[in-house]
Amino acid sequence: MDFRLTDMTDDEIAQELSVVEPLTDSVRDLIDAVIRTEVDDDVLIAAREQIDAVVTSLRGNQKPGSYGVPFTRKLHGMPYGNAAVGKRNAIAPPLRVEHHDDGSATSEVVLGAAYEGPAGLVHGGISAMLLDQLLGEVVSVSQGVPCFTGTLTVKYLRPTPLGPLSLRAETTGSEGRKFFVHAEISDAEGPTVTAEGIMISPANMPRHEELKRLRAELAASAE
Amino acid sequence: MDFRLTDMTDDEIAQELSVVEPLTDSVRDLIDAVIRTEVDDDVLIAAREQIDAVVTSLRGNQKPGSYGVPFTRKLHGMPYGNAAVGKRNAIAPPLRVEHHDDGSATSEVVLGAAYEGPAGLVHGGISAMLLDQLLGEVVSVSQGVPCFTGTLTVKYLRPTPLGPLSLRAETTGSEGRKFFVHAEISDAEGPTVTAEGIMISPANMPRHEELKRLRAELAASAE
Known part of the structure; x- marks a missing residue:
């Protein structure tokens, strides 16, 4: 994990996010x-030129x-480029995860034509990508340890329609630095895909408790 | 599967693809x-306005x-919106699969910042998404049957770096309408992720042999 601190204030x-x-x-x-577009070629060609101009302007400083x-x-992580949850990454739906x-x-989440x-x-x-993200986050937050996926097993119960979907995950057990996690995707009729994950917390990574302590020290020193 | 024929000639x-x-x-x-951009807010705001204008032009007919x-x-499939291989889908790298x-x-494939x-x-x-796509295609083409993923098991051997990667898949066995498939992702140092898939060919789907026969009939009737 990259413990580079940003230069920016909160x-x-x-x-910037706004x-x-x-x-x-x-x-x-x-x-x-x-x-989905069915416009004529001249509109498509003009669109490409306009997008390329925007790209050039954005790459002026990167x-x-x-x-x-x-x-x-x-000491809060900023995974803004993440493929599943990144606030700057248009590939991400983005998944917005609530912890209970x-x-x-x-x-x-609502998945449109781009996820077909x-x-x-x-x-x-x-489906596998979104479940993998959720499995990682549920261990990270509920167990207070950052982790990587060791094994991900995804079972497809029936086809998942594009449109509104619900995801849910929970930790089901642990064994040393291994955590066992279950997650599923449901549509209005019930579960369509389930996943079991074995998540590994690397030995050399700081635990959330340590981050909490450092955050408290930072807050105290700022007073 | 959707057997809608396109209105367009080859x-x-x-x-259109060009x-x-x-x-x-x-x-x-x-x-x-x-x-990756670090330009000033006024450039970001202008970029958004320009993109919204392009979207409006493209949505004129969709x-x-x-x-x-x-x-x-x-009778060749056109999965141009597909999230992994779609030629019209910017979420897709796109994966270009070669069959041997x-x-x-x-x-x-070369995976950049968007896949982090x-x-x-x-x-x-x-990684799971790209392997799932490859598993489906290798059964579909080598066995001549369209299929859905039943179970996908992904093992992460070590971290996969962003950059150039190689993927490989092969069918390892079958049992009725079930096909067993193996796939892996490698960087320059060797495999980083492996996947085992159990792919299911639905009973009510036309086989590739049937499509081949229909294609031959079409070709004959056009002569």
Whole structure:
């Protein structure tokens, strides 16, 4: 894990997100429009020129590599480039995960044309991706340890329709640095896909308890 | 499966792709640029306005739902909206799959900032998505049967770096309408992720042999 701290204050981060998130939403809209458009070639060609001009303007100043996962000065992760939850990543729906007091995590998401596999259905690999993200987050938050996926087993019970879906995950057990996790995707009729994960917390990574302690120290020193 | 035939001739399809594919590539470039940009707010705000204008122009005429998988008049599938391989879908890298005489399938792909999970690494869910696609295609082409994923088991051997990667899949066995498949992702140092799939060929779907026969009839009737 990358413990690079951002140079920005919390206010600067909030200000940046207030501009970048709507831009990312517009790119999500554009992805959908390109898939579904039936306009004439001259409109498509003009669209490409306009997009290339926007890309040039955005690349006037940019990070050299991927976004990474920098940390705020209060030591909260900023996974804004993440393929499943990234606030700057138009590939991400993005999944917005809610964590509950009983240790479970849930998310409501609407998947459109960009997430299609078989006609009218969610791509099986997209279901796997969203479940993998949720499995990682539920261990990370409920157990207080960052982790990587060791093994992910996904069972497809029936086709998952594009449209509104609910996701749910919970930790079912642990064994040393291994955590066992269950998650599922449901449509209005019930579960369509289930996943079992074995998540591994690497030995050399700081635990959330340590981050909490550091955050408290930071808050105290700022007083 | 959707056996809707497209209204377009093969020449019209080729012409459309020659314009839509570069547009989709430009949107892929835009996704990357939005993740990595560090330009000022006024440039971001202008970028959003320009993108929204492009979206409006593209939505002047569009399919009502998702792209689906229409078929050409020669009965070849057009999965152009597919999340992993879709030529119109900027979420897809896109994976370009090569099928070999020994029944295996391979793909070379370069994954950039948009496919990140942990800092500098491919999102585990993205690896699962690409492997799921390859597993489906290798059964479909080498066994001549369309199929859905029943169970997908993904093992993460070590982190997968962003950058150039190789994928490979092969069918390892079958039992009635079930096919067992193995696939893996490798970087320059060797495999990073492996997957085992149990793929199910639904009873009510036409086999490729039937499509081949229909294609031959079509060709004969056109002479």
